[in-house]
Amino acid sequence: MNDHAQNDSHFKRELIAFRIADQEFCVDIKSVREIRGYVPATPLPKTPSYVAGVINLRGTVLPVMDLGLRMGLKAITPTPRSVIMVVKIGSQLFGLLVDAVSDIVSVTEEDIQVNPDVTNDRSRSFVSGLMALDQRMIAIIEASSILPEGLAEAA
Amino acid sequence: MKTILTIDDSRTMREMLRRTLQDAGFGVIQAEDGVDGVEKLAGSQPNVIITDVNMPRMDGLTFIETVRKDPANRGIPILVLTTESDAEKKARAKNAGATGWIVKPFDPEKLVAAINRVAA
Amino acid sequence: MTGMEEIRQTFFEECAEQLDELETGLLAIQDGSADSETVNAVFRAVHSVKGGAGAFNLDTLVGFAHTFESVLDLVRSDRLETSEQVVSVLLRSSDVLADLVTAARDETAHNAAAVAEVSMALEALLGDTSSGSGSSAEDELDGLMGDFGFEPVQVSLDDLIGPQGDNRFRILFKPNRDLYARANESMVLIREVLSLGSGEVVCDMSRLPDLDALDSEEAYLSWGITLETNASRGAIEEIFEFVDEECELTIEDLNETEDEPASEDVDREVSELLAMLSAGASDGSNSDDDETDFDFASVGMGIETDPEPEEDFDEPGFAAPAAIETKHEPVAAPAARKPVEAEAGPKDAGEAGDDKKAGAPPSTTIRVDLERVDRLIDLVGELVIHQVMLSQSAQKAGINSSSEVILGFEDLEMLTRQIQDSVMAIRAQAVKSVFQKLPRLVREVCAATGKDVRLTTEGEYTEVDKTVIERLSDPLTHMIRNAIDHGIESPEDRIKAGKPPVGNICVSAAHRSGRIVIEISDDGAGIDRQRVRAIAVNKGLIPAGANLSDDEIDNLIFLPGFSTREKASELSGRGVGMDVVKRSIQALGGRVSISSQLGKGSTFVLSLPLTLAVLDGMIVSTGDNTLVLPLTAVLETLKPNSGDIREVLDGASVIRVRERFIPVIDVARQLGFTTTPSDAREGVIVLVESETGAGQALLFDAIQGQRQVVIKSLEANYGRIEGVSAATILGDGRVALILDVDALTTSNRLDAPSYNPFSVAAE
Incomplete structure (x- = not known):
């Protein structure tokens, strides 16, 4: 699937890479259930600003988070290229609004540099590792850390 | 294989009978009360019938009387399953046409022995 | 053992059903609406619990159920009248029985004091009528207590095949016609006897009449058996246990009766036996038997039981020699499998069943995983949404409202609604399951408050969504508590007020304009508005000069923190007020209202949606x-x-x-x-x-x-x-x-x- 995967003899992880503003992130493909185009969300009252609202996912009321705001970056400005990644953590389903999904990368643990000391304080708490891919620098995010505060323990 | 028709309104008792009898190599037909028993009997030819006494809709004694009225069923041995072991109740069961009785709770070996004493 | 575990689970499930039945029946007895079948059902419920409990060695449960059942047996046979006091004992007994079942199921300790107290009350009832035969009571219990008892237990299997060998028995077996009428078979019994060892069988056909005189149901034959066996006399007696009254049976121990060792001369013994048999038969009434040429047609059979004994005995030739076989065919099977009476048939069975009119026919039900139903409900919900979306797009597209498309959508809408209603109905349950818990609650609250209350329920078959039912129980429980604690007066106060000492609470359920309406009304003191108002002012809930209508005052009791009792009582003063009731009802999309008349009582009305879907x-x-x-x-x-x-x-x-x-x-x-x-x-x-x-x-x-x-x-x-x-x-x-x-x-x-x-x- 990816050139960089060929010479690796160890376990491979498949990750979905996506963009928020000019930064690249990725999450483990196993936690992503589907990717769907942007639809406007119904705002929820009295929720943190990064909770964009809820959308109808084939009959399920799906909360959607603006991952830009969640990471302490700027809010996503919806465009036709914006997507909602539907992730499942524990028994909870929720959507992550990002600017665009770029590709799927396959890496081994060796490719990943853990405990990175980059990016701002806010997003650092979500980033579990960094990897360099060609000219790209991709931060790996643990999906479970993205849940809104106070809901994480319920997952 | 010999087939036993068991009639009891208690699911628990039906299950215990079924397991015991099947383990002993008998085929089992189950009914939930006298009325059900009569219906099940019409569609089968059990070698022995085991019936409870206290049941809704039709009790065991009425069931036995009903079965015995039909000449075709006179020869089917019927064992009464009962916790009531006193003579008076046995006599009532016999008068209705019962062949023998089994006292609850039953010991599997005794149950099988009782069946052998009546099953041709 | 897992098999036993499954049965155990079945047993406790069944207990729950039986306990419901029991309580329902006892309540019917209490309010006088019981018929004889109700009493039977009540008896059966306890009996059933006892029967199952015996199989699991639940001795306490068996013991209590037994005493309870004995009292119910008196009621059933009209030897004990169901006075108010008796019914009250029975109801308390059903509570204790339920507790014992729960304790047995959860393997926790039971409330021994309560069991002892209620047992004593039951014993007292038994004692009152002790003149009547104690009948089923004591002898039956022995069989149930402890391990699998098989009563009458005469011998254990070890005794049957004891090591101490050669016993010789001479058995005379003379069945009468009742033996065959009850489907016992001489052949089977003899086969079982021979299975204990080896022996010889002689058949006495001396009493066989002429063919024309032959009554196919009469027993003409008798047998003499000489048995060599390791088994004891008890083992032989046990074989004839079922027929002890339908035959003459003599078992003679030849080892004891004969000083000299058993003779090899079997013939001599046989003729002795036959002499005895014929002596017994000679006073028979078949007088014109002169022409029969088989007076003493005897058959000697030496049978080794080990090789296929059953086949031997199934042969028709066993009972009679060939000459008779052709002439008197029915003799071999006196039980008469041939049709004799034609008037009785299986149809009688059906009628007999109907006669009992024991209520509704068994409903044909299936058990379905709730998740599957909910999945279906979700899908139908989707269907409804899509149907609405489609018709909206059709309208937006400017399709003529009288066109076939739009008319088709209208039909579709109706159909989807119907499907939705039908699917919702799957989740619907009768409120009975909640109402059933109320009588016990009332008894307990009455006991704690010293009040006397009669509860009546109406419309218990009114159906509502399962979730609503589940969440209805708590508020309803609290409202009943409240009604007894605050509404109903003490018996003395009621008498002073010119009311009967026993208070009444009626809980009813009904469907009204697409909702379920539950009313809880009591004939208690009603709301003392002056007092309620004063308390509300005191607690700062309303300003002193507030101008409130009666209705508004009544509704003050739903305010958080409101309690009309200065000192909180044991039951309703747990800090759970009517505000919590109101809140939980509202959380279900329901409403509570109250109407009250001073001195006459209060009525709470709950109105709830039929579904939460x-x-x-x-x-x-x-x-x-x-x-x-x-x-x-x-x-x-x-x-x-x-x-x-x-x-x-x-x-x-x-x-x-x-x-x-x-x-x-x-x-x-x-x-x-x-x-x-x-x-x-x-x-x-x-x-x-x-x-x-x-x-x-x-x-x-x-x-x-x-x-x-x-x-x-x-x-x-x-x-x-x-x-x-x-x-x-x-x-x-x-x-x-x-x-x-x-x-x-x-x-x-x-x-x-x-x-x-x-x-x-x-x-």
Whole structure:
């Protein structure tokens, strides 16, 4: 699937890479259930600003988070290229609004540099590792850390 | 294989009978009360019938009387399953046409022995 | 052992059903609506519990059930009258039985004191009628207590095949006609005897009459058996256990009776036996048997039982020699399998069953995993939404409203509604399951308060969604407690008030305009409005001079922290007030109201939706947001005249409705959708019922209409949001939030206590 995967003899992880503003992130493909185009969300009252609202996912009321705001970056400005990644953590389903999904990368643990000391304080708490891919620098995010505060323990 | 028709309104008792009898190599037909028993009997030819006494809709004694009225069923041995072991109740069961009785709770070996004493 | 575990589970499931049956029956006995079948059913329930418990060695349970059953047996046989006192003991016994079952199931300790106390009460009832035969009582218990008892236990299997060898028995077996009438078979019994060892059988056919005189049901044959066996006499007797009254049986131990060793001369023995037999038969009435040439036709058979004994005995030749076989065929099978009477048939069975008229025929039901039903409900919900979306797009596309497409959509809409209703009905259950718990509750509360209350229930087969049922139990329990504790007076006070000492509480359920209405009425003291008012003032719930209608005063008891009892009683004073009841009912989309008459009693009316899966909603909008208001909360809608609105402060306002000022809740602002106050004169006001029973005014931009919406949980994937109870999906596919009116109005009250409606009374 990816050139960089060929010479690796160890376990491979498949990750979905996506963009928020000019930064690249990725999450483990196993936690992503589907990717769907942007639809406007119904705002929820009295929720943190990064909770964009809820959308109808084939009959399920799906909360959607603006991952830009969640990471302490700027809010996503919806465009036709914006997507909602539907992730499942524990028994909870929720959507992550990002600017665009770029590709799927396959890496081994060796490719990943853990405990990175980059990016701002806010997003650092979500980033579990960094990897360099060609000219790209991709931060790996643990999906479970993205849940809104106070809901994480319920997952 | 010999087939036993068991009639009891208690699911628990039906299950215990079924397991015991099947383990002993008998085929089992189950009914939930006298009325059900009569219906099940019409569609089968059990070698022995085991019936409870206290049941809704039709009790065991009425069931036995009903079965015995039909000449075709006179020869089917019927064992009464009962916790009531006193003579008076046995006599009532016999008068209705019962062949023998089994006292609850039953010991599997005794149950099988009782069946052998009546099953041709 | 897993098999046994399964049966054990079945047993406890069944116990639960039997206990329900028991209680229902006892209550019918109490209110006099019982017939004999009710009493039988009650007896059967306890009997069944006892029977199963015996198999699991649940001795305490067996013992108690046994005593209980003995008393019920007296009732059943009309030897004990069901006086009020007796029924009360029976009801307490059913509670104890239920507790014992629970204790046995959970393997926890039971309340030994309660068991002992109620057992004594039962014993006392047994003692009262001790003149009657104690019959089933004691002898039966022995068989049930402890390990598998098989009564009468005469011998163990070890005795049957004891090591101490050669016993020789001479058995004379002379069946009478009853033996065959009960489907016992001489052949089978003899086969069983021979299976104990080896021996010889002689058949006496001397009493066989002529063919013409032959009664096919009479027993003419008798047998003599000489048995060599390791088994004891008891083992032989046990074989004949079922027929001891239907035959003459002599078992002679040849080892004991004969000094000299057993003779090899079997013939001699046989002829002795036959002599005895013929002696017994000679006084028979078959006088014209001279022509029969088989007076003493005897058959000697030496049978080794080990090789296939059954086949040997199944042969027809066994009973009679060939000569007879052809002539008197039926003799071999006196049980007469041939039709004799034609009048009786299986149809009698059916009629006999009907005669019992023991209630409804067994319902044909299936058990379905709840998840499957819910999945179906979800899918049908989707279907409804898509159907609405489709018809909306068709309308948008400008299709003529009388065209086939639109008409087709109307049919489709009707069908989907019907499907939805049918699917909802799957989840529906009778409120019986909740009502059934009430009698016990009433007994317990009565015992704790020293009051005497008769409970009647109506409409227990009224159906409502399972979830509603599950969540109805707590509030209903509390309301009953409240009714007994605060409503019903003590027997002395009732007598003083000229009422019968026993109070009445009636709980009824009925369907009314698409909702279920549950009424709890008592004939107690009613609400003392002066006192309620004084307490509310005392507790600062209302200003001293507040001008309240009777209705409003009554509703004060639903205010948080209100309790009319100065000293909290053991039961309803646990800090759980009627406010909690009201809140939990409202959380179900329901309403509570109360009406009361001093000295006559009070009636609480709960009105609840039939399902929590759909809701009749009013679709409203504010700004870009579309919201749903539960229609049940809506009292009225109005477009305010500018003169009716009065600004208070900070952009807040009140509206004048029928001589009263009601604070206006700006919903968009309350929910935090906007910070700019909306102008009440530009929008619409929806009056909703608030906690105090007085109206509260919600302000929206516009009302879009009314619609049934499918309720979607927000909590599944997100969590609880204040002011929002759930969400739904509208026809355009977007999510709309369903407002929690109670929370909206409550938070308003807390945020702005100065808007207490009672503080701004218009003149």
